[in-house]
Amino acid sequence: MKACILNAPARIETNPLQFREVAAPQPATGEVLIRVRACGVCRTDLHIVEGELPPRKSPVIPGHQVVGTVEKQGEGSQRFARGVRVGVAWLHHTDGVCEYCRRGEENLCDDPTFTGYSVDGGYAEYIVAPQDFVYAIPEGFPDEQAAPLLCAGIIGFRSLRLSGIKPGGRLGFYGFGAAAHVAIQVARHWNVTVYASTRDARHRKLALELGATWAGGTFDAPPQKLDAAIVFAPAGEIVPAALAALRKGGVLVLGGIHMSPIPSFSYDLLYQERMIRSVANNTRQDGEDFLRIAAEIPIRMHTQIYPLSEANRALNALKNDAIEGAAVLRVSE
Ligand SMILES: [Zn+2]
Ligand SMILES: [Zn+2]
Secondary structure, three states, X not given: OEEEEEOOOOOXXXXXXXXXXXXXXOOOOOEEEEEEEEEEEOHHHHHHHOOOOOOOOOOEOOOOOEEEEEEEEOOOOOOOOOOOEEEEOOEEEOOOOOHHHHOOOHHHOOOOEEEOXXXXXXXXOEEEXXXXXXXXXXXXXXXXXXXXXXXXHHHHHHHHHHHOOOOOOEEEEEOOOHHHHHHHHHHHHOOOEEEEEOOOHHHHHHHHHOOOOEEEOOOOOOOOOEEEEEEOOOXXXXXXXXXXOEEEEEEEXXXXXXXXXXXXXXXXXXXXXXXXXXXXXXXXXXXXXXXXXXXXXXXXXXXXXXXXXXXXXXXXHHHOOOOOOEEEEEOOO
8 A cells, every 4th residue: 555654753844754655454353444535634743753752653654533434344343334434533542441541531541552653544545443443424524524523623622621611701722723723613603702812824814714703913912811722832832821811710721742841930820720731632432522513513624635645745834834724635535
C-alpha cells in the first residue's frame, strides 16, 4: 500500500514524511482492516512529526482522524460488516483494567495506545484498529467532512464539556483552528455566546461567519467577562491573558496535547476561584455522544483537501495558519 512514513522527527519545512510503498497491515483477533478514504490532519500530527511529542514508534505512519470502509474482519471481529463506513480516532486502545479505566476515565488510562503515534495511523491506504475502538460514522457526512470530527470534533466537544459552559453563557476561544471551528457550532447550538481571540485575521473572519459575537486579537480583552474559555492554540503565553478575561469562578480549559511553557503570572489572575484544567484524549462515550450531536446539528466543516502524497504540504500549511477549517487528506474514492 501507499503511505506517508515518518522515519525520524524533523521540522516540517524539511518535508520529513516519505510517500512510499509499504506492506499493508493485517487484522489480528478483535481488529478490523479498514480501507482508508479520508484522513484529517491535526496539530498533534505536527507535534509528532516535529518531535515535540517524543517518538513512541519509529518509523510511524501519522494520522488519527480516519474514515474508511471495513475491508476485512480479524478473528472474532463481527461488530462491523464488510463495506460499512467507520472511523478511527486518537484513542486506539486502552488496557481496560487500570484504576482509570475502571473508574470510567479511560481517556486517562495508564497503558493506552494512540493512533498514528504509538501504532500506525491513517496517512495510508489501509489501517487496522480494534473493533471496540472504532466508530460508526453517521450518514449525511461526506468522508472529508466526517474525518475532522474524529479529533478536532471530539476534543473540541470534550473541551466544551469540561468548561462547564451552560446555555446562555459566555465562552471564549483562543485559537480558531479545526477544533474551535467545530466547537463553536456546538456552542451556538446550545445558545452560548462566543468570543474568539486569534492572531490570524482570516480566522477572526471565519469565527464571525460561524456566529461569534466578537472576534479580536489573541491578547485583546473581550468586551465582557467570560464564564469559561478554551485555549486551543499551543502557546503558553495565552494562559495569563485568558485567565484575565474570566469572571470570578470562571473555568479555563487547555485543549491541546502540547503547549509551550506557561509564563508565571500574578496569583490575582487565578484567585476568586478561577480554575485551569487540561484536556487529555477522550473516552469512547465522548466520541459516541459527539457524533450523535454532530449529526443532529448538523456540523458543517470548511475543509481543504490534499492528496495523500502531499501530507507534508498540508502540515506546512497548518503550521502557517493557512488552513481555514480543517485540512483533510483524500486517500481513495
Ligand atoms: Zn486503563
Ligand atoms: Zn488530533
